Amino acid sequence: MSWLFEHGVAFAIVLPLLMAAAVAMLPRSRYLAWTVALAVVTAVTIAAIAVLLTQADAGEIVYRMGGWEPPYGISLRIDAVNAPILLLIAAMALASFLYAEPAVAAEIAPERRGPFYAALLLCVAGLMGMVVTGDAFNVFVFLEVSSISTYTLVAMGANRDRRALSAAFNYLILGSIGATFFVIGVGFLYAETGTLNMEDMRTILAAMEGGSRVSQVAFGFIVVGLGLKLALFPLHTWLPGAYAYSPTVVTAFLASTATKAALYLLYRFCFTVFDPSFDYVAVVLGYVVTGLAVTGMIFASLQAFFQTDVRRTLAFSSVAQVGYMLLGIGILTTAGLAGSYLHLINHAVIKGGLFLALGAMWYRFGITRTADLAGISKTMPVTTAAFTVLAFSLIGVPFTAGFVSKVALAEAAAERGWWWAVGVIMITSILALFYMGRIMMVAYFSDPPASCRRADGTVERREAPALMLIPMVGLAAVSVLIGMRGNVVLTHVSETAAQVLIPGAGL
């Protein structure tokens, strides 16, 4: 046990990487690959909990890979900012893997299931590797691990919808451009500081008071590169296709974690490596990122309203929600950042759960369009109930997770005197009420089609299998718990994280 507390960080990354290689070799079988993968993700979740406990105890963990001290070797660095996100990714992976068994049986060819789980494990490990590392180049390596497995996973949706292939290609091109921009930025930082360790970069850049034009350009490239990965508004064009057409389990996992890991990196680079006290960082965050965030919130919410495909509605809603989190960064205060962080966690839970519920609806009825949801509340009552709770949370109805974080963001904006931002949060929440409400209306107030009725006219219930229901109901319960009581814990977590990123109160 003490070994896990000491080596848990490395264990959480290395175990899924190694087991992915092993799972890819497993013989064809319905349950074997899934069982192994589920066991791995469970172990990873336990390791993530151990890491969180150790971090809460020690404040900061530095794990020296290869035994070399930084900056010569690569070190993993855990503090109050990334420990919760590590656990979030592990927990969302666990929820997705529980759901995966029936979903993969329906969507993936039998001889491809082993490699499919292997790719999914690689994606989990890649995202976690990005989050825990304290080395700028190592971020790029794990960004590539997660991205390359993601491109494949998205393309696997072609079994369901051939458009997955063009969506995956689109994502591949834009994602590679993003990764290239990021690595150019890291290269410039290396030229400026001579080190790749992020803490070391921070010290050197602070001593140079922001550094020369080289650092400015590095910052620009890193923001654009990460912006592509986290779907910053005009760079989001890969996201709707990738979310809509990938296999349902992939959508749920990506929607809850991929953009979040990239957003965490943006926190890291903006506040740990660089510092908002540098002019160029303050300008980029306060004007450019904020402006794009607000435009994205409104524009993507409007687009979400005009989609006929439920999956695309939720995908555009994700773009809008990323806007909230970026707005929280742009406020440049501890309160704003805490709101952003809280919304990051909440949105991961909400969107993950929504896509799981939607995936279950596809599993039973092949539903993709809003119009086909007619009467789903009668044919799949539990799934629809979970979907409804999570939809309320997305809109920001009181006593749900979404309400807590939206209020935190609005308060932070008001404190800064940004009343227009409060207005934008209100307007986009109302838009969310419209686009989610439209789906709810169809689900509750339309009659199920004739094919779902028995001969005597009663509606035939076809609930999703238990393995699908457990994670989605669990996530819905979590979102309510956060709204009722858990906000005390999570608010503390997010405020601690924000304090680490912006010591003091910010602006």
Next chain:
Amino acid sequence: MILALPIQAVPTSPLISTLLLDLALLSLLVIVAFAIVRMRSLFAIVMLQGVFSLVAAAWFVTLDAVDVAFTEAAVGAGVSTVLMLAAILLAQRRTSYVPMKQQWGPLVAVLVAGAALLYAVPDLPAYGDADSPANAYVGTDYLARTAVEVDIPNVVTAVLASYRGYDTFGEVVVIFAAGLGVLLLLGFDGLAGTFRARVMGRRLSDPSAPSGVRKRDAGTEVVPRESDASGEGAT
């Protein structure tokens, strides 16, 4: 692919001959790059990409980064050319014409990125500056430490496999992920693309496929609904 660490301290005043060589090789790279952009024949493009990699490899040699040069020559000019040719066999031989109005966006992006790079140039350390941060700090220390701690002559190998061995592990996984992707999407069994996802209940939506293909294949069964692709205009 492999982290390039300029670990050998270059003399502060490079010889005029290597300077000329660098200029010649860099101009060649630019010319080849423009030629690639102007070409329409995929075969010629793949060949020119091989040429590009080979010239780049030669340039890396003049920069004293022989390990990187070796990799570039083997991967860029060698294997990836063959893999691209194998891929071309499955595709058309020529690219289709892209009207200029679709190219303004990428052009602006390229120009902005290029301008940003040029903006940084005045503050970059001089070429071959032994006191630049990249040469003076961690890079120099690796030279001194390797002999004591790892004791192998090739410092690059020591950095790759030991000091930054975790990165290299990640790189191996990246390559593994690429292989896994090919296995998943194409496979060796010829079954790729034959499996259709099944709904484990009753399908209410019509199976959605790219409208053009689907309508031709399936004839009358598919009732055209409102377009799914609304909102895709931006992509």
Next chain:
Amino acid sequence: MNGDPHVLLRVIAKFLIPLIALFAFYVQFHGEYGPGGGFQAGVILSASVILYSLIFGLNAAKRAFPPVLIRIGMSLGVLLYGGTGVLTWIQGGEFLNYSVLAHDAIHGQHWGIIAVELGVFATVTSVMLAIFYAFGSRQPSIEDQDW
């Protein structure tokens, strides 16, 4: 049949391919002294197999290097690299801290580097061939006019 237009090519290839493969192993094991290592060696070895398949046909190459072997080799490389790290864990060190692998830290480093370079070699060779086979299998054979 004396109509084979590629007889020269075949004869020279038969001579060259073993040399290329041998060079790959040289690059692999000489990587600690000169430029090279697992990445480059893996690419060179796979290039020799690809050359063989271009001249003698994909099926001949598949007999020499069966796809099953490639699937295993891909995973084996990652497992070998990561397994070295697991071994350092068992010996009580950090992940990939090769110094604990032998009584002498420097010997440990040497052992560790040799092991992980072999892992790199296995994965790179297998993946390059996997990509080539996967594309090549889609086309019955490569015709002359395709070149």
